Amino acid sequence: MTVVQPEPSVASVPNPAPKVAIVHEWLDTVAGSERVVQQLLLLFPQAELFAVVDFLPPGERGMLQGRKVTTTFIQRLPFARKRFRNYIGLMPLAVEQLDLSGFDLVISSNHAVAKGVITGPDQLHISYVHSPLRYAWDMQAQYLRQTGLDRGPKGLFARWLLHRLRNWDVRSAAGVDVFVANSSYIQRRIRKVYRRDALVIYPPVDVARFQPKDGPRDSFVVVSRLVPYKRVDLVIQAFRLMPQHKLVVVGDGPEWDAVSALAQGAANIVLRGKLPREELLRQMQSARACVFAAEEDFGIATVEAQACGTPVIAFGRGGALD
Known part of the structure; x- marks a missing residue:
C-alpha cells in the first residue's frame, strides 16, 4: 500500500513579511506629504526609509520612529542644508542611484522626483502622488513669474532645465506599477501628464484631535x-x-x-x-x-x-x- 502525504495547506506555510522601501523627496520639515510618510511608516513597521536629503530638525524626527534615513550624494554637496532645492536638476540622477534591488515593495511619496527610483520586474512599485512636478508642468509660467525667472539668461536656463525635467518625469512614470493620487484633482493631472489611471486615497487628517472649542473668534x-x-x-x-x-x-x-x-x-x-x-x-x-x-x-x-x-x-x- 502506498501512503501519499497531504500537501501542506497555504495557511500552514509561514509567509515572511515583504521587504518594503519607502522613498520620499526631501526631509526638512513636517508638512502634509511628511504626514503621509509617517502613516506609511506606521502601516509598514519593517520598512526602510530613503530620501534625496534629510535635514529634519531634531525636534521633528519623532515621525521617523527611530529609523535611519538613507540619502543621496546631494546630502553632501555644498550649501545643501539651506539650498538643496537649487540642486533640482541633479535630483533625477541622484534618486536613480538609490539601490532598492533587495526590496519586494517600493512605495514612493512623490511631488518631484521620488517616483523615478529604479525597480525590477519582480518588484511592485506604488507611487503615492501629492502632485506631478508642479513647476515643470501647468504651473511653470506662474512659478517663473513669482521667482523672477521669466526673463533674462537665468530665465532661459530655467526653461531649458524644466524642459529636461518634463522629459525625465514622463519617462520615469513607466517604472511605476500603480499610481495613487491624493485627490481627484491630482488624479486628473496624472491622467493628463502621464496618461495613466490612478486610485484616489485622501491623505491622513487627525480630525479627532482638531475639535471645535467655544470662545471668541477674532x-x-x-x-x-x-x-x-x-x-x-x-x-x-x-x-x-x-x-x-x-x-x-x-x-x-x-x-x-x-x-x-x-x-x-x-x-x-x-x-x-x-x-x-x-x-x-x-x-x-x-x-x-x-x-x-x-x-x-x-x-x-x-x-x-x-x-x-x-x-x-x-x-x-x-x-x-x-
Whole structure:
C-alpha cells in the first residue's frame, strides 16, 4: 500500500513579511506629504526609509520612529542644508542611484522626483502622488513669474532645465506599477501628464484631535508652507487693503523674507512662523475663517480647520474642491 502525504495547506506555510522601501523627496520639515510618510511608516513597521536629503530638525524626527534615513550624494554637496532645492536638476540622477534591488515593495511619496527610483520586474512599485512636478508642468509660467525667472539668461536656463525635467518625469512614470493620487484633482493631472489611471486615497487628517472649542473668534488665519505656489503673498496683499480685519500667518519656508517684507508696516497682519501642534490647534479654533489662496493638491489644513468648526475661504480650484 502506498501512503501519499497531504500537501501542506497555504495557511500552514509561514509567509515572511515583504521587504518594503519607502522613498520620499526631501526631509526638512513636517508638512502634509511628511504626514503621509509617517502613516506609511506606521502601516509598514519593517520598512526602510530613503530620501534625496534629510535635514529634519531634531525636534521633528519623532515621525521617523527611530529609523535611519538613507540619502543621496546631494546630502553632501555644498550649501545643501539651506539650498538643496537649487540642486533640482541633479535630483533625477541622484534618486536613480538609490539601490532598492533587495526590496519586494517600493512605495514612493512623490511631488518631484521620488517616483523615478529604479525597480525590477519582480518588484511592485506604488507611487503615492501629492502632485506631478508642479513647476515643470501647468504651473511653470506662474512659478517663473513669482521667482523672477521669466526673463533674462537665468530665465532661459530655467526653461531649458524644466524642459529636461518634463522629459525625465514622463519617462520615469513607466517604472511605476500603480499610481495613487491624493485627490481627484491630482488624479486628473496624472491622467493628463502621464496618461495613466490612478486610485484616489485622501491623505491622513487627525480630525479627532482638531475639535471645535467655544470662545471668541477674532482673526483670520493662513496655515501654509511659505513657498510661491501657496500664494500667501496674495492673501497678505488683500488684508493690507482691509486694515479692520486681523490676519495671522502660520508657517515658514523659503519665502519667509519676501512675506515678511510684504507684511511690514501692516498692524493687522501678524507672522507667527511655525507653531507647535497644540498652539496651531488653538489658533485654528479661535479663527473666524481659514484663508486658502493656492490651487492646492489637496489641502490638509483646510480639513483641519473645518474639523475645528472654522469656515474656509478657498480658491475654488484644485484639491480644495474635494
